[in-house]
Structures are given as structure tokens and as C-alpha cells.
Amino acid sequence: MQITTQAVQIGLEWDTRTGSVAIPIYQTATFRHPGLGQSTGFDYTRSGNPTRQALEDGIARLDGGVRGFAYATGMAAITGLLMLFKAGDHIVVTEDLYGGTCRLFNQVFNQFGLSFSYVDTTDLAAVEAAIRPETRALFVETLTNPLLKFADLPALAELSRRRGLLLIADNTFLTPYLMRPLELGADITVYSATKYLAGHNDTLGGLVVTNRPELAERIYFYQNSVGAVLAPQDSWLIIRGMKTLGVRLDRHQENALRIATWLEQHPRISKVHYPGLPQHPDHALMKRQARGFGAMIAFEVDKHALVEQVLLKTGLISFAESLGGVESLITFPEVQTHADIPAELRARLGINNVLLRLSVGIEDADDLIEDLRQALEG
Known part of the structure; x- marks a missing residue:
């Protein structure tokens, strides 16, 4: 079954x-x-x-x-x-x-x-x-x-x-x-x-x-x-x-791949972490062992000042901790979800002051992309 x-x-x-x-x-x-x-x-x-x-x-x-x-x-x-x-x-x-x-x-x-x-x-x-x-x-x-x-x-x-x-x-x-x-x-x-x-x-x-x-x-x-x-x-x-896990995750992942691909091309984004992208170092291994790549994206903006702008200017995407719900959420790991990791370890791992974490929801992908665009460029 x-x-x-x-x-x-x-x-x-x-x-x-x-x-x-x-x-x-x-x-x-x-x-x-x-x-x-x-x-x-x-x-x-x-x-x-x-x-x-x-x-x-x-x-x-x-x-x-x-x-x-x-x-x-x-x-x-x-x-x-x-x-x-x-x-x-x-x-x-x-x-x-x-x-x-x-x-x-x-x-x-x-x-x-x-x-x-x-x-x-x-x-x-x-x-x-x-x-x-x-x-x-x-x-x-x-x-x-x-x-x-x-x-x-x-x-x-x-x-x-x-x-x-x-x-x-x-x-x-x-x-x-x-x-x-x-x-x-x-x-x-x-x-x-x-x-x-x-x-x-x-x-x-x-x-x-x-x-x-x-x-x-x-x-x-x-x-x-x-x-x-x-x-x-x-x-x-x-x-x-x-009961709706499968249909939700199918939509989550579809949206995540579209958004990660769009972020990669944006001039204000310096790095995108998403295993569904072919250039991700673990893409091939994950493709063999898992049925999908999930719907979490981490990305780095090109300067720290842009972090607060993105967090406060997104409208559909809520500035909030947690993840995995039908609503898209964005957070700043260095001072929120990962603040308890020692600073030297955060720095070595790359959890830095330009890294944002996006939990992609099941809204329309075009609407989410437009929300990110206006926040990055506004």
C-alpha cells in the first residue's frame, strides 16, 4: 500500500x-x-x-x-x-x-x-x-x-x-x-x-x-x-x-524548486542552498536515497543590510520561526533558530549574517516569487 x-x-x-x-x-x-x-x-x-x-x-x-x-x-x-x-x-x-x-x-x-x-x-x-x-x-x-x-x-x-x-x-x-x-x-x-x-x-x-x-x-x-x-x-x-501529507509535500517541493531556481538568477543573491538544484553537492546522493528534495531553502543576500529589508518587506511570506506549514515563513538563523550554536561554530559552518532560511509553503509559486522580488528590490 x-x-x-x-x-x-x-x-x-x-x-x-x-x-x-x-x-x-x-x-x-x-x-x-x-x-x-x-x-x-x-x-x-x-x-x-x-x-x-x-x-x-x-x-x-x-x-x-x-x-x-x-x-x-x-x-x-x-x-x-x-x-x-x-x-x-x-x-x-x-x-x-x-x-x-x-x-x-x-x-x-x-x-x-x-x-x-x-x-x-x-x-x-x-x-x-x-x-x-x-x-x-x-x-x-x-x-x-x-x-x-x-x-x-x-x-x-x-x-x-x-x-x-x-x-x-x-x-x-x-x-x-x-x-x-x-x-x-x-x-x-x-x-x-x-x-x-x-x-x-x-x-x-x-x-x-x-x-x-x-x-x-x-x-x-x-x-x-x-x-x-x-x-x-x-x-x-x-x-x-x-492525512494530506503527500499532496502538501508535492506542492511544497514544486514551489521550492521554482523559487530556488529563480533565486539563483537574482543579482542580489550570492548563494542558494537547495538539494533539488543539480549543482548542490549532495543532489545525486539524495536522488538515490530519497523520493524528493524537500521544501526548505537557505540563501545568502549580497549584504547584511538587505536581511532586515527582506524580513520586513515580504508580505505573503511571514517573518516567523518554525517551518513546514502550508504558509511560507522566513527567518534569520544567526539570531533566531541557531543563536544557541557557539559563534565560532556558526561562522565555520556558514550560518552567517547574510543567511536567510525560507520554508516554502503551498501558495501560488508566482505570487511567492513576486513577494521575494519586491522585497529584494524595493
């Missing part, structure tokens, strides 16, 4: 009593027991809720895993995964990643004895060189934020297996529609469901999937123990969004 069909069908089987096509919102904290020592399978919503369960089952099917888990936010999902490790453990991490993830690693979990090394995960030799005796995992973004680099996931999976590491793949930018990391050798996938999966900039959520039953048991233990679970209403909103 195609992933688009699977997405549309999420939750359809749940309400057999009434035949409701939409999964009900089970807005309850607790559930009645049918008898002493008996359970309906649901006892307390922190431990399990039918609306959340429908979402968790749905993302597991889309990702090809054995079990899914839904958390209050994407950061809560990553926090839940870090509970798998103990003081003294070391994790190798993609260097070009979301600033909030960097903050969580460096300013929260460092104080509990976890250590992290940041490397270019497109460089297999650099990844292997960063592995220590105490290394327990490799954490990669399948398409990095904000510079859109794409690593060879099967090669990283083979390295992880050989060195006895867990491979955790943050697949937020691509979603299961464009790439299924578990099929390429990852042990765990994690998503900010706030982004493309929910798709409407109206809710928060995080999702985790694994294809290993023993890992699923451990992840559930920590999910239930810590309790940063997704509420029923938000679970319902993400299910609703996921």
Missing part, C-alpha cells in the same frame, strides 16, 4: 461502534475498569490514550517501524530518547543542526554527564574518527538545518552496526513521505511533528519510531515514566494534518 493511502487511512479503524470516519478526541484523563484486575487496555492518559494511540500506530506504519511514540514537542521527543543513555556516554552529532537541539545537548544533558561531539556527517571518515570507546550513538539530521546537507544514511548505518552504535535519524525536513530512514538502516527516527507532519502551524508535537522491539519497550518505559506525552486534541490535529 502506498504511503499516501496509509496516511489518509490513519485512525479510520478506531471507532467501530459508531463507524466514525474521523478518529474521536478521547478528551479524558482516566478510564473506567470493567472489573477488578481488568482493563480496557487504557487506564490513564499519560500511559495511553486512544487518540494518541491512533497517531502512534499511524506514524509507525508510515515509517515502517514496530512502534511509534507521541510527545508534547519535538524537543520532548529528543529528550525522551536521551533517557536511553547514562552518565559517561558519548554521542556523535551532526554539526549543522537545529540550534534548539544543540542547546538541549550542551546546556541541559551535559550537566547529567552525557558528552557530544559535532562532526560533518557527510564525511564518513570524520564521523568514524569522532567515535570513542564510550560512544553509544550517532545522531544525524537526514537533511540538515539550515544548510541542507544530506548524509549517506546506509553508510552511516553500516558504520554504526560495525561499531555497536545506535543510529538516530531526525527526519523532520523530509518526513516518511520523502525518506524512510529505518529502511536505510537507522534504529530510531524522530520528528518535530509540529512541522510538515501536522502541516498547519497550529499545534506542537514530537514523534519517535523504532523498528526494534526491545528498543520500543525501553522507549515506552521512559515515555510513560517522564510523562511528556502529547494531549488528545493535539494528537487529533496531527492526524488530520498527516
Whole structure:
């Protein structure tokens, strides 16, 4: 069954009593027991809720895993995964990643004895060189934020297996529609469901999937123990969004390629980062391993003064953080989404004072191009 069909069908089987096509919102904290020592399978919503369960089952099917888990936010999902490790453990991490993830690693979990090394995960030799005796995992973004680099996931999976590491793949930018990391050798996938999966900039959520039953048991233990679970209403909103994942991403990507191609030709743009462009260094690799190139674009304007002009003069494109919704959003990574990355690392990576990140929505591409044109030239 195609992933688009699977997405549309999420939750359809749940309400057999009434035949409701939409999964009900089970807005309850607790559930009645049918008898002493008996359970309906649901006892307390922190431990399990039918609306959340429908979402968790749905993302597991889309990702090809054995079990899914839904958390209050994407950061809560990553926090839940870090509970798998103990003081003294070391994790190798993609260097070009979301600033909030960097903050969580460096300013929260460092104080509990976890250590992290940041490397270019497109460089297999650099990844292997960063592995220590105490290394327990490799954490990669399948398409990095904000510079859109794409690593060879099967090669990283083979390295992880050989060195006895867990491979955790943050697949937020691509979603299961464009790439299924578990099929390429990852042990765990994690998503900010706030982004493309929910798709409407109206809710928060995080999702985790694994294809290993023993890992699923451990992840559930920590999910239930810590309790940063997704509420029923938000679970319902993400299910609703996921049903249109395929058609939305098709439009997102169509727009992104047109805009990236236009930006390349504009005299005020000095560099465009978009893997759908043939000259992108990871274009050929991504074409082999993914079903598409996503809808995020990073681009550099020719001088810093133009940054504020673009941010404030775009009308259709909102100056706002986040990404992946139907509305186009633009942000300035150096002082917003990536401010928590050390300045020297930002400078080395190219997260500089002329770099803008554009989340391309599903509006008409001609209208978005005109909005960018008048902002750049006005």
C-alpha cells in the first residue's frame, strides 16, 4: 500500500461502534475498569490514550517501524530518547543542526554527564574518527538545518552496526513521505511533528519510531515514566494534518524548486542552498536515497543590510520561526533558530549574517516569487 493511502487511512479503524470516519478526541484523563484486575487496555492518559494511540500506530506504519511514540514537542521527543543513555556516554552529532537541539545537548544533558561531539556527517571518515570507546550513538539530521546537507544514511548505518552504535535519524525536513530512514538502516527516527507532519502551524508535537522491539519497550518505559506525552486534541490535529501529507509535500517541493531556481538568477543573491538544484553537492546522493528534495531553502543576500529589508518587506511570506506549514515563513538563523550554536561554530559552518532560511509553503509559486522580488528590490 502506498504511503499516501496509509496516511489518509490513519485512525479510520478506531471507532467501530459508531463507524466514525474521523478518529474521536478521547478528551479524558482516566478510564473506567470493567472489573477488578481488568482493563480496557487504557487506564490513564499519560500511559495511553486512544487518540494518541491512533497517531502512534499511524506514524509507525508510515515509517515502517514496530512502534511509534507521541510527545508534547519535538524537543520532548529528543529528550525522551536521551533517557536511553547514562552518565559517561558519548554521542556523535551532526554539526549543522537545529540550534534548539544543540542547546538541549550542551546546556541541559551535559550537566547529567552525557558528552557530544559535532562532526560533518557527510564525511564518513570524520564521523568514524569522532567515535570513542564510550560512544553509544550517532545522531544525524537526514537533511540538515539550515544548510541542507544530506548524509549517506546506509553508510552511516553500516558504520554504526560495525561499531555497536545506535543510529538516530531526525527526519523532520523530509518526513516518511520523502525518506524512510529505518529502511536505510537507522534504529530510531524522530520528528518535530509540529512541522510538515501536522502541516498547519497550529499545534506542537514530537514523534519517535523504532523498528526494534526491545528498543520500543525501553522507549515506552521512559515515555510513560517522564510523562511528556502529547494531549488528545493535539494528537487529533496531527492526524488530520498527516492525512494530506503527500499532496502538501508535492506542492511544497514544486514551489521550492521554482523559487530556488529563480533565486539563483537574482543579482542580489550570492548563494542558494537547495538539494533539488543539480549543482548542490549532495543532489545525486539524495536522488538515490530519497523520493524528493524537500521544501526548505537557505540563501545568502549580497549584504547584511538587505536581511532586515527582506524580513520586513515580504508580505505573503511571514517573518516567523518554525517551518513546514502550508504558509511560507522566513527567518534569520544567526539570531533566531541557531543563536544557541557557539559563534565560532556558526561562522565555520556558514550560518552567517547574510543567511536567510525560507520554508516554502503551498501558495501560488508566482505570487511567492513576486513577494521575494519586491522585497529584494524595493
